[in-house]
Amino acid sequence: MPGVPEVDKGDGLIRTYDLLQGLSADINMAYEKLEEDRESQFLRRSVVRAIFSYVEAMVECVKVEIRSTIRTGDYTGSLTPKEQETLGSLAVIGAPPGKFLPLDKNIKRTFKLAAKVWGLNCILSTDGEDFRDFLAAKKSRNKLTHPRTVYDIEINDHDMHCHTVAGMWVQSEFQKLFNERVDSLLSGLSEESREAFLSRAGSSHT
Incomplete structure (x- = not known):
C-alpha cells in the first residue's frame, strides 16, 4: 500500500524536497546498475523511467510552489485561462488533475507562469540542441510507455544519449529558475535576515 503522510507526527502533505531527492537517487542507482551491463535493455528502460519520473515530478513541484505563492497572497495579479489551465486547482492536495498537457x-x-508569478526575467532555453534532444527523448519515452511493437521498447545508444541530455537539460533549466527565485527573495530581506538565511541554507548566493 502506498505511504500516506502522518500529519499528526509532523509529516508534510507533499514533501517536494524529499520527492525530488528520492527520484534523483533512483536515477543515480539506475545508471550505476547500467554500468554493470550497458547492453541490458531492462536496465536502459529503468534509466529512462527514472529520468522521466524525475522530470514529471519537477514540473509538479514548481506548480506546488506557484500555488503556494498565490494562496498566500504574495501574487495578486490575474491569470489567463491558459495559465489557470496549466496550473490546475489551488488545493494543496487531493484536487482532481488539471487538463493533460504534452510534457514539453x-x-x-x-516555466513561463513561474517567471510571471515570481516576477522573474528567467526564460526557458528551447533554441539549442539540448532541447531538441529532450524532444527526441520524450518521443522515445512515449513509445516505451505505450508500446505497440517490440521496437518501441528498444533503447539504442542514441536514445540513451538523448535521455541523459534531457534529464540534465530539465534539471539545469529549473535550477536556473529556482536560483533566480532565491535571489529575488533574498533581495527583499534585511542584511541580517539574508545572512541568517544563507548561513542556514549553506548557500553560495551573495
Missing part, C-alpha cells in the same frame, strides 16, 4: 508544453507553460 507543460514545461514551457509552467
Whole structure:
C-alpha cells in the first residue's frame, strides 16, 4: 500500500524536497546498475523511467510552489485561462488533475507562469540542441510507455544519449529558475535576515 503522510507526527502533505531527492537517487542507482551491463535493455528502460519520473515530478513541484505563492497572497495579479489551465486547482492536495498537457508544453507553460508569478526575467532555453534532444527523448519515452511493437521498447545508444541530455537539460533549466527565485527573495530581506538565511541554507548566493 502506498505511504500516506502522518500529519499528526509532523509529516508534510507533499514533501517536494524529499520527492525530488528520492527520484534523483533512483536515477543515480539506475545508471550505476547500467554500468554493470550497458547492453541490458531492462536496465536502459529503468534509466529512462527514472529520468522521466524525475522530470514529471519537477514540473509538479514548481506548480506546488506557484500555488503556494498565490494562496498566500504574495501574487495578486490575474491569470489567463491558459495559465489557470496549466496550473490546475489551488488545493494543496487531493484536487482532481488539471487538463493533460504534452510534457514539453507543460514545461514551457509552467516555466513561463513561474517567471510571471515570481516576477522573474528567467526564460526557458528551447533554441539549442539540448532541447531538441529532450524532444527526441520524450518521443522515445512515449513509445516505451505505450508500446505497440517490440521496437518501441528498444533503447539504442542514441536514445540513451538523448535521455541523459534531457534529464540534465530539465534539471539545469529549473535550477536556473529556482536560483533566480532565491535571489529575488533574498533581495527583499534585511542584511541580517539574508545572512541568517544563507548561513542556514549553506548557500553560495551573495
